[in-house]
Amino acid sequence: MTALLEVRDLTKRFAMGGGLFGRSRKVVHAVDGVSLSLQPGETLGIVGESGCGKSTLARALMRLIEPSSGAVTFRGEDLMAMTPAELRRARQHMQIVFQDPYGSLNPRMTVRQIIDEPLRVHAPAADAVRLERIAEALDVVGLGRHVLDRHPHEFSGGQRQRISIARAMVLRPAMLIGDEPVSALDVSVRAQILNLLKRIQRETQVGYVIVSHDLGAIRYICHRVAVMYLGRVVEEGPVETVFRDPQHPYTQVLVSAVPVPRVHGRKARMVLTGEVPSPLDPPPGCHFHTRCPLATARCRAEVPVLRDIGGGRKAACHLLTAADDPAAGPMPINNAGAPPTATRA
Known part of the structure; x- marks a missing residue:
């Protein structure tokens, strides 16, 4: 099956500072060599701490911000080589939903005008035809045509996010990017949007x-998940496998932080020491080595490659052996016991 989206070695760097008197300008390494793929009908999750580059990556996939280097292929076409006119035509097949539904909706426009805007831009047709498409999109998200002439401030947060989804889906795109699409919503509303x-x-x-x-x-909601740390993907694989048996030390920390209700006893959690390094000056080698209790001299000097570790999974860690390594032994991290910084929480 041809992949819907292919991303290879994508990077995005932002120049900071003035660079006066010949001084070099500092560079933020927001996205640092990310490679991903997405199949039709599949959901790929991207997780990580704040500042790891998730939102920058999401915007770079659609060229809402221009990547510094790398390749992005959508339905077999190179997005990086497209002219502005070609990119505009391609964007009707890939849409995005932002975190804040109120901030992404024009408060002066009615629901009819908000959802009609992408149709007028990408799929011009008679008013009656567009109105039918708008009503269909509202039905899909659980809102009726009786809301057509209302404004965003008249809706709750969950309803506004439904309007954002209707606007994105009215063009019937092949790919939808959700940048924290439910984080600003109540738990009950969040479940409705995910369903x-x-x-x-x-x-x-x-x-x-x-x-x-x-x-x-x-x-x-996801079939696969990619875990990012300081601009790089450190682990990727089927979501249930990654959550049940995380292999990279950073993934283990994230999973251990998820609250789990228990009647008896407490869950052992890994607690990291130190601060997240600055993307202005990322550490050499593995970016995680400054906080990893299992780091070795090799981790501090050599960048680990994201490679296959079996079971449809990839990880970037020198402590893991490749699936095709004839000398491969058991994965040492989870079997080595709790790291020195693990505590009872």
């Missing part, structure tokens, strides 16, 4: 890329 996205995917086979801090939401 809505799953139902739309079953009916249309749209592919999703979901950026989120909420590991519970990622586990519920």
Whole structure:
């Protein structure tokens, strides 16, 4: 099956500072060599701490911000080589839903005008035809045509996010990117939006890329997950496998931080020491080595490659052996016992 989206060695760097008197300008390494793929009808989750580059990556996939280097292929076409006119035509097949539904909706426009705007830009037709498409999109997200002439401030947060999804889905895109699409919503509303996205995917086979801090939401809606740390993907694989048996030390920390209700006893958690390094001056070698209790001299000097470790999974860690390594032994991290910084929480 041809991949819907292919990303290879994508980077995005932002120049900072003035560079006066011949001084070199500092550079933020926001996205640092990310490679991903997405199949039709699949949901890929991207998780990590704040500042790890998730949202920057999401925007770079659509060229809302221009990547510094790398390749992005959508439905077999090179997005990086497209002219502005070609990119505009391609964007009707890939849409994005932002975190804040109120901030992404024009408060002066009615629901009819908000959802009609992408149709007028990408799929011009008679007024009656567009109105039918708008009503259909509202039905899909659980709102009726009786809301057509209302404004965003008249809705709750969950309803506004439904309007954002209707606006994105009215063009019937092949791919939808959700940048924290449910993080600003109440738990009950969050569940409604996630169920809505799953139902739309079953009916249309749209592919999703979901950026989120909420590991519970990622586990519920995604088929695969990519874990990012300081601009790099450190682990990728089927979501249930990664959550059940994380292999990279950073993934283990994230998973151990998820609250689990227990009647008896407490869950052992890994607690990291130190601060997240600055993307202005990322450490050499493995970016995680400054906080990893298992780091070796090799970790501090050599960048680990994201490679296959078996079971459809990839990880970038020198402590893991490759799936095709004839001398491969058991994965040492999870079997080595709790690291020195693990505590009872």
